[in-house]
Amino acid sequence: MTELNNAVVLLTGATGGFGHELTQLLLEAGSRVIRTDIDGALLEQQAEKLNPDRHPGELLPSFVANLGTADGCEDLYQNVQALNHPVDILINNAGIALYGRMDETPTERWELMMQLNLLAPMRLSNRFVADMITRRQGHIVNISSVAGWIAPTGLTGYAASKFGLRGYSDGVRSEVKDFNIKVTTVYPFFSRTPILNSDSFGSLAQGKSELPHWMTTDPHKIMQATLQGIQQNKPEVFPDLPARVLTRIKRYCPGLLQWTTNQIKRQYQKPS
Template sequence: MKTALITGASRGIGRALALELAGRGYGLLLTARSEDQLEQLAAEVRQRYKVEAHVFAADLAAPGAAARLAEWVGAQTTELAVLVNNAGYGLWGRFEELPLAQQQNMLQLNMLLPTELTHYLLPQLRRQPKAYILNIASTAAYQAVPTLTLYAASKAFLLTFSRGLRYELRDSPVSVTCLSPGATTTDFADRAGMSAGLQEKAAKLSMTPADVARIGIEGLLAGEAEVIPGALNRISAKLTSFVPKAMTEKIAAGIYEKYLK
């Protein structure tokens, strides 16, 4: 059975991506920290879609996590056809005021985990007739975002990594896509520590995880390089190519900084 690995699969966009892939007949390898949530999701997809689903609960930011996960994947399947690098989170606040250890943890999960996991699993992906890598970035990848400085930088890394790797693999069976959602109805804002006022503002423009997942998987299977769900998100990302960087940074700061205490 064609199989997909989804990191950060227990909730939000990761969960929605898992359901979308299961609905298309893929067996699932699910990983995140919450074993209970993963087991509930695995039971749901087995019942609804009649596909296999296996769970690997772990702190993916821990040292050696990518190697242990890759070894587990190899023991579960020889038909890994989709790698979804979704695990990650954001931190809101001024760089110098946020604890360095928390920021390092975020960078480990947002950048180093997908880098390591992709390197470990590419040989298996290459053995398939057709395989896909989906890296989950953000519309923040397209510009600097004051008070989300390292988060935006980490997502810019994922976008650039995706495009460079895609070109390197152009003559292989593996296609690489970067999915960059805008505001989505997940717990991202809570975990990032955003204020209630800022969360209320974002909620007005939010898409559902199911819509983001559907658009993302459609773009992945179509072989698109970049997928930005939502017309407004696509327009704003495109505008960053034409508007001076100092202006986009000032606009972003105006949105986020005024909610800081």
């Protein structure tokens, strides 16, 4: 099992819905957490409310980092190295989403999404895994999405980034297993986090509406299931019922998938 108590955890996207929940849960589990996000003011604001003195864990220094660039990823790696606290668990949680037909989505926006959702986890994992190999221990956690298995209309670019993260995770897992390094990939369904309010573009945006509450999940419960999966060294975590159902349909009854995704799509569309 992966021990969370006293483990040094580097968490990206720490101020987002999943990131904030993860920080609190990790502190409760006794972890020593290095938080990073592009929003420095929000990092400080949330740190004041976390009050780590009430938990067995510890907030280590946080870093503002633009993970949408190679330089930003390298700067984060160097800053963390300077702390002289070897990272036991790297959680690649930072990411964004966009909604719209691919040809109607600004090129610079979907390219940034690919940088954040796929290339940043690859860059950070490639850097930190070398240290883990030397120490013969470590755990890499990639927060993917059910969109890493299916590609809903309007989320093509997002799905491409998450499909890529799934493939990368599978490959790295086989490459580092002999060094006692674990790789866990997490596939949540739509959860009640700010990513649901991501920017929309083009003709699909005109008919888009909010998902009903019953179709979204509680991020606290999703991250509880995620940490449990990390502790149990699970290679894949499907932390909610919709994710488990949809991925099983994809695997075992793909003919039903189009019908199922059409039902989900209708929840996005405003009545005419």
